Amino acid sequence: EPEVTQTPSHQVTQMGQEVILRCVPISNHLYFYWYRQILGQKVEFLVSFYNNEISEKSEIFDDQFSVERPDGSNFTLKIRSTKLEDSAMYFCASSDKDLIRVHEQFFGPGTRLTVL
Amino acid sequence: EDQVTQSPEALRLQEGESSSLNCSYTVSGLRGLFWYRQDPGKGPEFLFTLYSAGEEKEKERLKATLTKKESFLHITAPKPEDSATYLCAVRPTGFQKLVFGTGTRLLVSP
Numbered sequence: 001e002p003e004v005t006q007t008p009s010h011q012v013t014q015m016g017q018e019v020i021l022r023c024v025p026i027s028n029h030l031y032f033y034w035y036r037q038i039l040g041q042k043v044e045f046l047v048s049f050y051n052n053e054i055s056e057k058s059e060i061f062d063d064q065f066s067v068e069r070p071d072g073s074n075f076t077l078k079i080r081s082t083k084l085e086d087s088a089m090y091f092c093a094s095s096d097k098d099l100i101r102v103h104e105q106f107f108g109p110g111t112r113l114t115v116l
Numbered sequence: 117e118d119q120v121t122q123s124p125e126a127l128r129l130q131e132g133e134s135s136s137l138n139c140s141y142t143v144s145g146l147r148g149l150f151w152y153r154q155d156p157g158k159g160p161e162f163l164f165t166l167y168s169a170g171e172e173k174e175k176e177r178l179k180a181t182l183t184k185k186e187s188f189l190h191i192t193a194p195k196p197e198d199s200a201t202y203l204c205a206v207r208p209t210g211f212q213k214l215v216f217g218t219g220t221r222l223l224v225s226p
């Protein structure tokens with residue numbers, strides 16, 4: 001069964017450093033997403049990406065964040081200068097395009113980001 | 117503001133003891149309501165999509181229902197392997213994002 005994969009599973013970084021989180025969405029999906037979950041809190045939407053551009057973003061997704069689809073399979077989230085409060089689990093998700101019905105979003109296993 | 121509230125926060129059941137989890141939502145327009153299961157340290161695993169009031173979906177011991185203001189996840193005769201956090205999320209009309217609740221942590225004891 002196709003699945004979303006993410007690397008690395010755990011990333012430890014120093015405050016102020018740049019990190020890149022990587023995801024391989026399900027191959028025939030057209031929409032890609034990043035969410036985050038701070039320990040003990042809700043899963044929060046960051047950004048959605050469609051047709052090589054951002055289609056929607058939340059207030060959390062400020063200038064420190066960027067997303068890219070560098071090739072036909074990978075989808076990345078970059079945090080330019082990490083802060084302590086960026087420590088969280090980051091989930092990538094993908095979905096097919098809504099036509100007759102709304103399509104579910106399938107989530108990857110997550111990358112745990114720890115900022116020291 | 118779109119909001120999802122889940123109750124109870126935590127639920128402890130004996131194996132075979134059926135129960136229901138609640139998801140109340142306020143949203144300007146509902147494109148879909150989703151139930152996910154999340155195991156510790158893992159990503160949400162899709163369970164059900166519900167689109168309109170009155171709709172029901174079933175999968176093994178789980179049954180999800182939807183009204184205009186809330187959804188229920190009914191668990192019939194649960195087993196220890198059903199222990200997980202169950203997340204409810206709504207997709208507001210006109211948006212791609214999912215808005216999640218805080219989840220219900222379910223523990224099923226043998």
